[in-house]
Amino acid sequence: MPIGTQGTVKAVSPRELRELNAQIILGNTYHLFVRPGIDVIKHFGGLHNFMNWDGPILTDSGGYQIFSLAKLRRISEDGVQFQNHVDGTPAFISPEIAMEIQAGLGSDIAMALDECPPWPCERDYAAKSLELTTRWAKRCKEAPRHDRQLVFGIVQGATFEDLRREAAEAVVAIGFDGYAIGGVSVGEPEEEMIRAVESSEPSLPKDKPRYAMGLGTPPQLLAMIARGMDMFDCVLPTRLARNGTAFTSTGTLNLKNAEFTMDKRPIEESCACPSCREFSRGYIRHLIKAEEILGLRLITLHNLYFYLDLIRQARAEIDNGAFEEFRREFVSNYKTRDSEA
Amino acid sequence: MPIGTQGTVKAVSPRELRELNAQIILGNTYHLFVRPGIDVIKHFGGLHNFMNWDGPILTDSGGYQIFSLAKLRRISEDGVQFQNHVDGTPAFISPEIAMEIQAGLGSDIAMALDECPPWPCERDYAAKSLELTTRWAKRCKEAPRHDRQLVFGIVQGATFEDLRREAAEAVVAIGFDGYAIGGVSVGEPEEEMIRAVESSEPSLPKDKPRYAMGLGTPPQLLAMIARGMDMFDCVLPTRLARNGTAFTSTGTLNLKNAEFTMDKRPIEESCACPSCREFSRGYIRHLIKAEEILGLRLITLHNLYFYLDLIRQARAEIDNGAFEEFRREFVSNYKTRDSEA
Numbered sequence: 001m002p003i004g005t006q007g008t009v010k011a012v013s014p015r016e017l018r019e020l021n022a023q024i025i026l027g028n029t030y031h032l033f034v035r036p037g038i039d040v041i042k043h044f045g046g047l048h049n050f051m052n053w054d055g056p057i058l059t060d061s062g063g064y065q066i067f068s069l070a071k072l073r074r075i076s077e078d079g080v081q082f083q084n085h086v087d088g089t090p091a092f093i094s095p096e097i098a099m100e101i102q103a104g105l106g107s108d109i110a111m112a113l114d115e116c117p118p119w120p121c122e123r124d125y126a127a128k129s130l131e132l133t134t135r136w137a138k139r140c141k142e143a144p145r146h147d148r149q150l151v152f153g154i155v156q157g158a159t160f161e162d163l164r165r166e167a168a169e170a171v172v173a174i175g176f177d178g179y180a181i182g183g184v185s186v187g188e189p190e191e192e193m194i195r196a197v198e199s200s201e202p203s204l205p206k207d208k209p210r211y212a213m214g215l216g217t218p219p220q221l222l223a224m225i226a227r228g229m230d231m232f233d234c235v236l237p238t239r240l241a242r243n244g245t246a247f248t249s250t251g252t253l254n255l256k257n258a259e260f261t262m263d264k265r266p267i268e269e270s271c272a273c274p275s276c277r278e279f280s281r282g283y284i285r286h287l288i289k290a291e292e293i294l295g296l297r298l299i300t301l302h303n304l305y306f307y308l309d310l311i312r313q314a315r316a317e318i319d320n321g322a323f324e325e326f327r328r329e330f331v332s333n334y335k336t337r338d339s340e341a
Numbered sequence: 342m343p344i345g346t347q348g349t350v351k352a353v354s355p356r357e358l359r360e361l362n363a364q365i366i367l368g369n370t371y372h373l374f375v376r377p378g379i380d381v382i383k384h385f386g387g388l389h390n391f392m393n394w395d396g397p398i399l400t401d402s403g404g405y406q407i408f409s410l411a412k413l414r415r416i417s418e419d420g421v422q423f424q425n426h427v428d429g430t431p432a433f434i435s436p437e438i439a440m441e442i443q444a445g446l447g448s449d450i451a452m453a454l455d456e457c458p459p460w461p462c463e464r465d466y467a468a469k470s471l472e473l474t475t476r477w478a479k480r481c482k483e484a485p486r487h488d489r490q491l492v493f494g495i496v497q498g499a500t501f502e503d504l505r506r507e508a509a510e511a512v513v514a515i516g517f518d519g520y521a522i523g524g525v526s527v528g529e530p531e532e533e534m535i536r537a538v539e540s541s542e543p544s545l546p547k548d549k550p551r552y553a554m555g556l557g558t559p560p561q562l563l564a565m566i567a568r569g570m571d572m573f574d575c576v577l578p579t580r581l582a583r584n585g586t587a588f589t590s591t592g593t594l595n596l597k598n599a600e601f602t603m604d605k606r607p608i609e610e611s612c613a614c615p616s617c618r619e620f621s622r623g624y625i626r627h628l629i630k631a632e633e634i635l636g637l638r639l640i641t642l643h644n645l646y647f648y649l650d651l652i653r654q655a656r657a658e659i660d661n662g663a664f665e666e667f668r669r670e671f672v673s674n675y676k677t678r679d680s681e682a
Contacts (some may be wrong), residue, residue, distance in 0.1 A: 006627075006628075006631045006633055007627060007628070007631075007633075008628060008633050008635045010633065010634060010635075011634040011635065011638075012635070013635060013638065013639075014619075015619075019636075033625070035630065036602065036623075036626075036627040036630070036631075037632055040602060040603065040627070043603050043623075043625060044605065044621065044624070045603075050621075050627075052620055052624070054621050055680070079361055110416060261377065261381060262381065262384050264384075264385065265609065278355075278356075278393050279393055280385065280391075280392075282377075282381065282384075282385060283348070283385070283391055283392060283393070285350060285377075286347075286376070286377040286381070286391075287347075287348070287349060289375075289377070290347045290348075290376055291347075292347055292349050292351065293351060293352040293637075293638070294349045294352065294353070294354060295353075295630065295632055296634075297352075297354065298354075299632070299636075
C-alpha cells in the first residue's frame with residue numbers, strides 16, 4: 001500500500017496511482033484528524049471523494065502516530081489524551097472514537113485502536129499493554145462501522161514470543177476481517193522483527209488477510225511473504241525518493257552522486273515504469289540537484305512501481321510454485337544499504 | 342511560453358505540457374549554463390533530448406539573468422564578466438558565446454545577447470546601452486547557429502520613445518527571424534511599459550513574430566496582443582501557483598484562505614483543465630496548507646491551462662474579427678490583485 005498520509009500519496013496524483021496499478025492505499029487517520037479535520041472530509045463525502053481516489057483505502061487507527069508524534073500523551077483504560085503536533089490542540093481518542101473517525105473517513109478497511117509499545121520494552125509493560133490492546137480491540141469490534149467497512153485487529157506483544165502468541169489468539173478470538181502484526185519495524189533488529197512475526201503467524205487464520213505493518217526493505221517484504229504475510233505499507237519508496245534515492249534490483253542508487261551526471265541510462269534498464277521509459281539518470285540527477293519537483297516526482301513513480309512490481313512478481317511466483325527460488329535470487333542480487341535502515 | 346528555467350517547467354512533466362497543448366516552452370540559458378552546465382546537455386544531445394520535450398524551445402541569451410542574478414558583473418564591449426549566483430564561479434559571456442551556448446542547447450529559437458537596463462534609467466545610459474545592444478546583435482547575427490535554429494533580435498531603449506524607435510529600426514536593419522521587445526516588465530509603471538511597446542512596434546515587420554518579454558498579467562497580455570504582440574513568456578502562472586494562487590476569469594484566488602475549506606467547486610466552474618475536472622478548491626486548499634506537492638502541481642496545471650487558453654481564445658477572436666470585444670469583456674470581468682504585481 002502506497003502511503004497517503006495527508007490525503008495524497010506524496011508528489012503523486014490519483015491518476016498516476018491508477019496507472020501504477022496501485023490496488024489500495026493507506027490513509028493516516030491521525031494526520032487527517034489534525035488537518036484538515038474529519039468534519040471537512042465528511043463534508044466532502046469521505047476520503048475517497050475528497051482526494052478523488054476510487055480504489056480501496058485502508059486507514060490506520062491513528063494510535064501509532066499519537067504515540068510517535070503527539071505531545072503530552074496520557075493513556076488510560078478509556079483511551080488516550082494528547083496534544084497534536086501541529087498546533088498543540090488537546091484531543092482525546094478512544095477505541096469508539098477511532099472507529100467513528102474511520103467511519104467518517106469512509107475507508108474500506110479500518111484498523112482497531114492499539115497501543116504500540118516502543119522498542120526496547122520491558123516484558124511487564126508489553127504484557128499489560130497487550131491486554132489493554134485486547135480490551136480496546138473488543139470495543140472496536142462492537143463499535144459502529146461505515147457501510148461495508150472491514151475492520152482488522154492488531155497483534156502486539158513486543159519481542160516476546162509467548163506474548164505474541166497470546167496476543168494473536170486473543171485478537172482472533174474476538175474475530176476480525178483481517179489481522180495485522182503491529183509493533184514491528186519500530187527500531188528492533190531484523191531477527192527480532194522476524195521472530196515477532198513468526199511467533200504471531202501460526203495463530204492467524206490462513207483465509208484472512210495478514211498485514212505486517214510499517215515494513216520494510218524489499219528483502220524484508222519477501223521475508224515476510226515467505227512467512228505468510230499478505231499486505232504491507234511502507235514509506236520507503238516515497239520517502240527515499242524525496243531524498244534522491246531510487247530502488248533497483250541490485251539495491252538503491254543515490255541519484256545525487258556525481259557519477260550519474262552523464263549517465264544516459266534510465267534508473268533501471270529493464271524497468272517499465274513511466275520514469276524509466278522516458279528519462280535518464282543524468283536528467284533526474286540534475287533535477288534533484290536543482291531541487292526541481294519533477295525530480296522527486298520521477299523517482300517516486302519509479303520507486304512505487306518497483307515496490308508494486310516486486311509484490312506482483314511475488315504473487316505470480318507463488319502461483320507458479322517458484323516463490324522461494326525467486327526470493328533467493330532477488331535477495332542474492334540486492335544489496336541493502338544503510339539509507340534503507 | 343511556459344517557463345522551463347532549469348530544464349523543467351516547474352512541477353510539470355513534459356507529458357502534462359503536451360496535454361495542456363503547450364506549443365513552445367522557454368529555457369533559461371543562464372540557469373542551464375550554471376547547472377548542469379552546457380557540456381552535460383550537449384552530451385545528452387541537446388535540451389530537447391535532455392528533458393524529453395519534443396516541442397519547440399526558445400532559449401533566452403542569458404543576459405537578463407546575468408544582470409539580475411549574477412554577482413560582480415563587469416560589462417565591456419566584448420561581453421560580460423560575472424560570477425554565477427550558485428557557487429560564485431567566474432565566467433564570461435559574449436555575443437558569440439551566447440550563440441554558441443544556445444547552439445549547444447539546440448533550441449529552436451535563440452535570442453541575441455542584449456543589455457537590459459534597469460528601471461529607472463537615465464537617458465544617456467539607455468542610449469549608450471542601446472548602441473551596445475545593437476553592436477552585439479550584429480555579432481549574434483553573424484555567429485554560427487544550430488541547424489535550422491531561428492534567431493530573434495531584441496529592442497531595448499528603456500522608456501524613451503525615440504530610443505525605442507531607433508532601437509527597433511537598428512535591429513530590423515540587421516535582420517532577424519523575429520523581434521522581441523525587452524526591458525519591459527522590469528518594475529516600470531504599466532503605462533510606461535505600454536508606451537515602450539507602442540513606440541517599438543510600428544518599426545517591426547508585421548510578417549515576423551513579435552515577442553514581448555517577461556509579461557504579464559492576463560489583462561496585460563491582452564493589451565499587448567491589441568498592440569500587435571504575438572509571443573509571451575511569463576513566470577506568473579507557475580510562480581503564483583507555488584504560492585497557492587490560482588487564476589480565474591474574475592481574478593486570482595488565494596487558495597490558502599479559510600473561505601475555501603469547505604468549497605466543493607473546482608477552481609473555476611467552466612474550466613476544462615485536468616485539475617478542475619477532478620479536484621475541489623477545498624481539497625487543493627488542504628494540500629497547500631499541508632505543504633503537499635500535489636497541491637502546487639494542481640494549481641500549476643490550472644494556471645498554465647488558463648494562460649494557454651486565454652491566448653487560444655484571443656487567437657480565435659482575432660480570426661473572428663471580435664478580439665476587441667473579447668478583450669473589453671475579459672478585462673471588465675477580471676480584477677487584477679496586488680499579488681500579480
